[in-house]
Amino acid sequence: MNPNGEQVLDLRCVNCGWGIERLFVQYSPGNIRLMKCESCKVVADPYIECEFMILLIDLILHKTKAYRHLLYNMLNLEASDxxxxxxxxxxxxxxxxxxxxxxxxxxxxxxxxxxxxxxxxxxxxxxxxxxxxxxxxxxxxxxxxxxxxxxxxxxxxxxxxxxxxxxxxxxxxxxxxxxxxxxxxxxxxxxxxxxxxxxxxxxxxxxxxxxxxxxxxxxxxxxxxxxxxxxxxxxxxxxxx
Known part of the structure; x- marks a missing residue:
């Protein structure tokens, strides 16, 4: 929780695991821009624009990027649900x-x-x-x-x-x-x-x-x-x- 009482999610870059404030900026419905990680200087989470089947294949292949997306950005451990x-x-x-x-x-x-x-x-x-x-x-x-x-x-x-x-x-x-x-x-x-x-x-x-x-x-x-x-x-x- 931040000082204003708002919930702060523990989002991570799927490439290096660095904490990031937000994964994307939405300008309009269907129009988003993926944010880059301040540490590795690449797109923090490209899985946001991918189909679930691609994520599932990478999970089966045991890619750490897919697991970071699943655990931190998709099923965030700090989420209320x-x-x-x-x-x-x-x-x-x-x-x-x-x-x-x-x-x-x-x-x-x-x-x-x-x-x-x-x-x-x-x-x-x-x-x-x-x-x-x-x-x-x-x-x-x-x-x-x-x-x-x-x-x-x-x-x-x-x-x-x-x-x-x-x-x-x-x-x-x-x-x-x-x-x-x-x-x-x-x-x-x-x-x-x-x-x-x-x-x-x-x-x-x-x-x-x-x-x-x-x-x-x-x-x-x-x-x-x-x-x-x-x-x-x-x-x-x-x-x-």
Missing amino acids: VKGILWKSSLINFLLDAYRFSILKGSKNDLDSSKGLLLTIWTCGEIFVNVTLGNLMFVSVVFLGTRILLNSTFAITRYRGILLAILVSSYFKLFLMAIMVWEFPLSVLFIIDIFVLSSNCVALQVLTQSRIAECFWVCFSAHMAKFFTIHWLPTLLSGSC
Whole structure:
């Protein structure tokens, strides 16, 4: 917030990450002029005039410019509606994780079979508990790893922004919806996991301005903790009982 009580957005140049006051000047509807960055002296955000498909392709190619546009200029972390986006992203990711878990555990066949209402409720409850615990473990490791990754001189304490960046950069999970229509081998699930991991690394690097190797270990540790909690921990607990 500025002294006048107006909200100040944290806009960035997609080329160098330098903060910029405004991305464009609009003279009339449909007539705009893109602003240049004071640091690198080039157009701060050319994605403003690009189609969404171009942005999506660059996101798939893991270009840091596209992630800066997405996280800072498109889904600005200081925007007032960021909480709504965060809740919607969390819900979508949770549902996709639940569907992925049901595929690996063969729960889909159990739900389709006529073995009684109690078994269906038990299966749904198991999916809900396992996925919830897995995601809580994932978020905890991301926050802990990011806290360790960031030095005391780094001024990012917006864990909400970190969580939003991780959730939004997990857009590869949307390809799970194709499995609902067409049959794919289970190896496709792990290919999607690899793309999600790499996308999370780039998003965390853009947000924290850290080295890609450090971001990789944070994201890899979080994904491994989530995988262990969802798939291995229930088996270990049931075996020890």
